[in-house]
Amino acid sequence: MQVRNDWTRDEIQALYEQxxxxxxxxxxxxxxxxxxxxxIQVSTLLSIKTGKCPEDCKYCxxxxxxxxxxxAEKRIAVDKVIQEAKEALASGSSxxxxxxxxxxxxxxxxPYVLEMVQEVKSLGLETCMTLGMLNESQAVRLxxxxxxxxxxxxxxxxxxxxxxxxTRTFDDRLTTIDHVRNAGMKVCxxxxxxxxxxxxxxxxxxHELATLSVHPESVPINMLVPIEGTPLADVEKLDVVEWxxxxxxxxxxxxxxxxxxxxxxxxxxxxxxxxxFMAGANSLFSGEKLLTTPNAGEGKDKQMFExxxxxxxxxxxxAAELSFDAMAS
Numbered sequence: 392m393q394v395r396n397d398w399t400r401d402e403i404q405a406l407y408e409q410x411x412x413x414x415x416x417x418x419x420x421x422x423x424x425x426x427x428x429x430x431i432q433v434s435t436l437l438s439i440k441t442g443k444c445p446e447d448c449k450y451c452x453x454x455x456x457x458x459x460x461x462x463a464e465k466r467i468a469v470d471k472v473i474q475e476a477k478e479a480l481a482s483g484s485s486x487x488x489x490x491x492x493x494x495x496x497x498x499x500x501x502p503y504v505l506e507m508v509q510e511v512k513s514l515g516l517e518t519c520m521t522l523g524m525l526n527e528s529q530a531v532r533l534x535x536x537x538x539x540x541x542x543x544x545x546x547x548x549x550x551x552x553x554x555x556x557x558t559r560t561f562d563d564r565l566t567t568i569d570h571v572r573n574a575g576m577k578v579c580x581x582x583x584x585x586x587x588x589x590x591x592x593x594x595x596x597x598h599e600l601a602t603l604s605v606h607p608e609s610v611p612i613n614m615l616v617p618i619e620g621t622p623l624a625d626v627e628k629l630d631v632v633e634w635x636x637x638x639x640x641x642x643x644x645x646x647x648x649x650x651x652x653x654x655x656x657x658x659x660x661x662x663x664x665x666x667x668f669m670a671g672a673n674s675l676f677s678g679e680k681l682l683t684t685p686n687a688g689e690g691k692d693k694q695m696f697e698x699x700x701x702x703x704x705x706x707x708x709x710a711a712e713l714s715f716d717a718m719a720s
Contacts, residue, residue, distance in 0.1 A: 398601045398644050403594045406640045411632060418639035418671040421646050431696070432486060432649055432674040433703045434519070435479035439507070440466040440491035446523075446558045448546070449622040450586060450615055453492040458620045466491065466500075469507050476511045483693075483703045484677060487511050488519040488542065494558070495524040505536040512537035519579055519609075524559065524567045530574035540609060541571040542579035548595025551588045568603070577608040581651070584637055585615035585629035593637050601644040609674065610648045612638050614655025631663050635670050642671025649674040661695050668701070 406414065422428075444453045451457075476487045489507060496504060504520065512518050520533065521542035533541065545564055546552065552561045571578055582596045600607060614634050617624050634655075641650050651674035652667055659667075677692045696703065 394606070394647060395644070396602055396604060396606070398598060400594055400598050403598055403601070403640060403644060404591075406643055407590060407594060407636055411636065414636060414639045415666070415670045418642040419669050421643055422671040422673065425646050426673055429699075429701050430673065430704055431668070431701050432651075433484045433677050433692070434486040434488055434651070434674065435475075435482075435484040436488040436490060436676050437472065437475050437479075438492070439472060439489045439504075440493065444492035445494050446556065448556050448558075450555065450583060450618070452618045452621060454621070457622070466503065469503065469510060472507050473510050473514075476514055476516060480514055480516055482677070484516070485704050486517040486519060486540075487514075488521065488540075488676075490521040490542075491523070493523040495526075496522045496529060501529065501532060505532060508533065508536040508538045512539075521579075524563060525570050527570050527573070530567075530570040530576065534574040534576050538576055540577045540579045541567075542609075542611070543567045543571065544581050544583070544611065544613075545596060545599055546582050547586055547588055548592035549599065550595055551586070551592040554588075555586055568607075572605060578603075578605070579609035579611065580607040581609075581611035581613065581641075581653075583613040583615055583654070584634050585626065585655070586623060587626045590633070593633075597637070597641055597644060600641075606645045606648050608648055609651060610641055610645060611651040611653040612641060612672075613653040614658075616654050616658075631659065631666075635663075635666050638667055638672050639670035651675060661698065664695065665699055668699070 441453065443455045444451070445455060447454055447456050472489065479487050493500070504522065508518050508520070517539045518537060519540035519542055520538060525533070525541070530541070543564055545561070547555055549561045568578055568580055580600060584593055600610060612634070614629065615623065615626065617626060638650055641648070650672045652664065652672050653676055656664065656675065675692070695701070
């Protein structure tokens with residue numbers, strides 16, 4: 392299938408409105424043209440600075456504006472991050488993502504995050520960070536330090552965006568993505584479904600992503616995890632089938648991108664997740680927690696992989712090599 396960046400909303404809507412099984416079948420067909428069947432990229436996500444974020448994202452427990460009972464934590468030591476990365480590698484992750492609850496990194500934070508990137512990269516893991524908005528200089532320095540991916544989600548459609556966030560604009564997000572791309576890093580950008588939006592907003596989100604000059608190499612499609620104390624705590628839960636439709640459409644219109652199962656996966660059955668993989672999802676976050684929200688643990692994922700015949704992508708360094716290096720030092 393030819394990769395396109397000129398999808399129209401009408402075309403995306405027509406994909407959504409196919410019979411569900413036809414849509415999933417087509418998504419799996421396209422998936423197998425570009426990725427190895429039954430292979431899943433396993434990532435680990437660590438919060439390196441938690442809470443007291445000045446933004447007002449209505450879904451987020453880390454916003455200082457809401458009483459979510461989250462205990463704020465200062466940025467954690469680089470040595471601790473490296474230990475967490477080693478454990479992630481040993482458990483089967485090939486990618487290590489680090490997130491900080493900042494509107495944007497201050498210059499005083501840059502030596503800290505650059506050292507972290509260099510150390511994690513040296514383990515053979517793919518590196519990813521999500522630190523809020525970046526300026527051009529910061530993006531270049533992160534690239535020079537060895538950062539592979541930068542995550543900056545669009546969250547939702549341009550039209551619905553103001554219902555969710557007021558402290559930065561939709562175009563602010565696109566500007567950061569431009570800085571990341573121009574610096575030579577890969578882009579990780581997706582959104583959240585179940586925010587109270589309608590299908591046209593899910594179409595709008597995917598349309599924005601699929602009409603970027605280069606598709607994001609990684610597209611996380613989160614399901615909202617309602618958190619007590621946030622404005623979206625009582626939002627009606629989105630039907631799982633609609634979430635899987637979103638995954639399938641994303642796979643069809645962005646055929647070379649990793650489509651990641653992120654927040655919300657802990658509430659899904661193995662059958663729901665199997666449908667998501669059939670719809671073209673080929674990446675997930677493993678571990679007990681995603682920044683501050685619960686997640687399916689590594690043990691459950693291992694059992695599910697064995698049951699479904701899935702195989703985790705390998706990191707550049709293996710756990711055995713890591714153990715040997717540790718003994719040698």
